[in-house]
Amino acid sequence: MSVQAAPIATTSTARRALGRLAWTLVPAAPFVIVTLIWIMATGILNPSKETLPPVTDVLASIKELALSGQLATNVVASLYRLLLGSILGIVTGLIGGVIVGLNRKLAESLNPVVVFFNAISGIVWLPLMITWLGIGNALAVFLIWNTVFFIVFQNAALGVQLVPEVYEQGVRALGGGRWQTMRSVILPGALPYILTGIRTGLGFGWRALIAAELVGAATGLGTMIFDAAEYHRSDIIVAGCLIIGVIAIVMDRWLLLPIERRTVRRWGLVADTEKE
Amino acid sequence: MSLVSVQHAPAARPIPVPTGWAVAARQLRSVKILFPFIVLVAIWWAIQAAGNFPDRVLVSPQRVFDTMVLLISRGVIAEYVSTSLKIIGIATAISIVVGVPIGFAVGANRYAARSLEGFLRFLQGVSGIAWLPLIIIWFGFTHATTLAVVVYTLIVPIIFNTMIGTRAIPEHYGLALRSLGAARLRLITDVYLPGALPSIVVGLRLGMGYGWRALIAAEMLVRQGGLGDLIFGARTSGQIDRIIGGMIIIGTLYLLIDRMLVQPIENLTIARWGVLRK
Known part of the structure; x- marks a missing residue:
C-alpha cells in the first residue's frame, strides 16, 4: 500500500506544482497570444510598415530610443509633470477633503459644484488652459492637478465622514484636543480611503497627462508619439504605447498597491467596525 | 429569473x-x-x-450666455451635441454586445479570469488616446477613429466588471440549473445575466465616464465635429465664449446622461438583483 501510495503522491504533488506554475504563468498568456497574432499578421498580410510595424521594428526602435537618450528625456519629462501635478492634487485634495468631510453643512452646500467640476475635470480644460497658460509644463501640471484633486478630495471627504463618531468622542472624553483627535483618529481612520483616492487619482492623472502631451507640450511620451505620427513612424507609436502601459502597471502594482494594502491591513480596523 | x-x-x-x-x-x-x-x-x-481683460482671455458670463443662445437658436450646438451623442451611443452598444459575452466566457473559468485581468489592466494603463495617432493612420481623420478610441476605453471596464460579477455568482446556482436539465443558453439567461447584472451596470457606468472623456479628447484631435471639436476649434480663433459655453454643455450633458439614465438603471438593477452581491 505504501509502495503504491508513493507514486500517486508524487504525481499529485507534481500536478499541484504544475497547477501552481500554470497559475503564475497564466497572466502572460494574453500578451504571448497577442504577440503571436501580431507576428502572424505582419507575416501573412504583409502590411506596409506604417499600418502595422513588425515586432522586430518596434523592439529596434525601443532600443534606439533608449540608447539615444530620447526615451529617458521623455519619460523624465512626463514623470516630472505627473509628480508635480499629483503632489499639488494630493495636498489640495486632502486639505479640502478633510475640511469638507468634517463639516456636513459645508459638504452639502458644496456638493453640486464638486459634482459639476468633477464632470469636466481634466482634459475638458485643455482648450481654455492653452489660451491662459500656453503650451508647456504649467498646462500639463494644471490638467493633472485638476484630475487628481477631485478624486483625492472625494475619497478623503468620504473617508473622514465614515470614521465612527464613537472613536472621536473617546479621544475627546480622554481630554484630547481638536488637533489630537484629528491626528490620532480622523486621519488614520480615513487613510485607507485617502490612499485608494491617491492610487486611482494617479492612474487617471497619467492618462490625462498623455492626452495633454499630445497637443500641449514640447517633450514627454505623448509628444513623442504624436511627433512620430507626423513622420508615419508607427514603430515609435507602438513602442511609446507599450512604454506608457508598462510605466502605468509598474506604478500601480509595484508602488501604490503595496502601500495601499499595508495601510489597509494596518488601519483597516476602522472599516471593519463600520460594518457592524 | x-x-x-x-x-x-x-x-x-x-x-x-x-x-x-x-x-x-x-x-x-x-x-x-x-x-x-x-x-x-x-x-x-x-x-x-x-x-x-481682452476678449481673447476672458469674457463676461453675459457674453457666454448670449453666444450660447445664438448658437443654440441656429442649431449649431444641436449638431455638435448630436455628433458626440451618436458616437458615445454606438460605442456603448458595441461595448455591451462584445464585452459582456467576453466577460461571461472569461469569468466562467478562473484561469482565464486571472490571465485576462493583467492584460486588461495593461490596456487600461495605455489610454485609448495614446493609440490615437496609430488609429488615425489606419482610419484617417474620421468618426471611425473617434469611435475606435471610445470603444477601446469603454469596453475594458465592461469586460472587467462582467468578469467579476460572473465570478461572484455562487457555483451551485449554475449546478442546480444544470442538474435540472437546463441548456447552456438557459444558464446564461437565468443565472449569469441576472447574477452579474449589477456588476455589469457598474462597469457600464464607469466605462461611460471614461469613454465620455476619451470622446472629448479624441474629438479635439480628429476635428470632425462633436463637442471636443467645438471647444478646441474655438481656441484657434480665440473664442473664449464658445470654449466656456462648450465646457458647460459638456459637464451638463454628462451629468444628465449619468444621473438621468445610467444611475437609475444601476439603482434598479441593484434593487432587483443586488441580492447576489455580498
Missing part, C-alpha cells in the same frame, strides 16, 4: 400629495443646488469686470 430574485418589492406607500410646504421646500432645495453656482458666476463676473 425567479431563482435569484429573493428580494421583495417594498409595500406600496401612499403617494404624498404635495402641499404648499412641500412645494416650497422643493423650490428651496433647487435654489440651494444653484446657490454655489450663483456665487461662482458672481466671482467670475467680478474678476472679469475688475481685470479689464
Whole structure:
C-alpha cells in the first residue's frame, strides 16, 4: 500500500506544482497570444510598415530610443509633470477633503459644484488652459492637478465622514484636543480611503497627462508619439504605447498597491467596525 | 429569473400629495443646488469686470450666455451635441454586445479570469488616446477613429466588471440549473445575466465616464465635429465664449446622461438583483 501510495503522491504533488506554475504563468498568456497574432499578421498580410510595424521594428526602435537618450528625456519629462501635478492634487485634495468631510453643512452646500467640476475635470480644460497658460509644463501640471484633486478630495471627504463618531468622542472624553483627535483618529481612520483616492487619482492623472502631451507640450511620451505620427513612424507609436502601459502597471502594482494594502491591513480596523 | 430574485418589492406607500410646504421646500432645495453656482458666476463676473481683460482671455458670463443662445437658436450646438451623442451611443452598444459575452466566457473559468485581468489592466494603463495617432493612420481623420478610441476605453471596464460579477455568482446556482436539465443558453439567461447584472451596470457606468472623456479628447484631435471639436476649434480663433459655453454643455450633458439614465438603471438593477452581491 505504501509502495503504491508513493507514486500517486508524487504525481499529485507534481500536478499541484504544475497547477501552481500554470497559475503564475497564466497572466502572460494574453500578451504571448497577442504577440503571436501580431507576428502572424505582419507575416501573412504583409502590411506596409506604417499600418502595422513588425515586432522586430518596434523592439529596434525601443532600443534606439533608449540608447539615444530620447526615451529617458521623455519619460523624465512626463514623470516630472505627473509628480508635480499629483503632489499639488494630493495636498489640495486632502486639505479640502478633510475640511469638507468634517463639516456636513459645508459638504452639502458644496456638493453640486464638486459634482459639476468633477464632470469636466481634466482634459475638458485643455482648450481654455492653452489660451491662459500656453503650451508647456504649467498646462500639463494644471490638467493633472485638476484630475487628481477631485478624486483625492472625494475619497478623503468620504473617508473622514465614515470614521465612527464613537472613536472621536473617546479621544475627546480622554481630554484630547481638536488637533489630537484629528491626528490620532480622523486621519488614520480615513487613510485607507485617502490612499485608494491617491492610487486611482494617479492612474487617471497619467492618462490625462498623455492626452495633454499630445497637443500641449514640447517633450514627454505623448509628444513623442504624436511627433512620430507626423513622420508615419508607427514603430515609435507602438513602442511609446507599450512604454506608457508598462510605466502605468509598474506604478500601480509595484508602488501604490503595496502601500495601499499595508495601510489597509494596518488601519483597516476602522472599516471593519463600520460594518457592524 | 425567479431563482435569484429573493428580494421583495417594498409595500406600496401612499403617494404624498404635495402641499404648499412641500412645494416650497422643493423650490428651496433647487435654489440651494444653484446657490454655489450663483456665487461662482458672481466671482467670475467680478474678476472679469475688475481685470479689464481682452476678449481673447476672458469674457463676461453675459457674453457666454448670449453666444450660447445664438448658437443654440441656429442649431449649431444641436449638431455638435448630436455628433458626440451618436458616437458615445454606438460605442456603448458595441461595448455591451462584445464585452459582456467576453466577460461571461472569461469569468466562467478562473484561469482565464486571472490571465485576462493583467492584460486588461495593461490596456487600461495605455489610454485609448495614446493609440490615437496609430488609429488615425489606419482610419484617417474620421468618426471611425473617434469611435475606435471610445470603444477601446469603454469596453475594458465592461469586460472587467462582467468578469467579476460572473465570478461572484455562487457555483451551485449554475449546478442546480444544470442538474435540472437546463441548456447552456438557459444558464446564461437565468443565472449569469441576472447574477452579474449589477456588476455589469457598474462597469457600464464607469466605462461611460471614461469613454465620455476619451470622446472629448479624441474629438479635439480628429476635428470632425462633436463637442471636443467645438471647444478646441474655438481656441484657434480665440473664442473664449464658445470654449466656456462648450465646457458647460459638456459637464451638463454628462451629468444628465449619468444621473438621468445610467444611475437609475444601476439603482434598479441593484434593487432587483443586488441580492447576489455580498
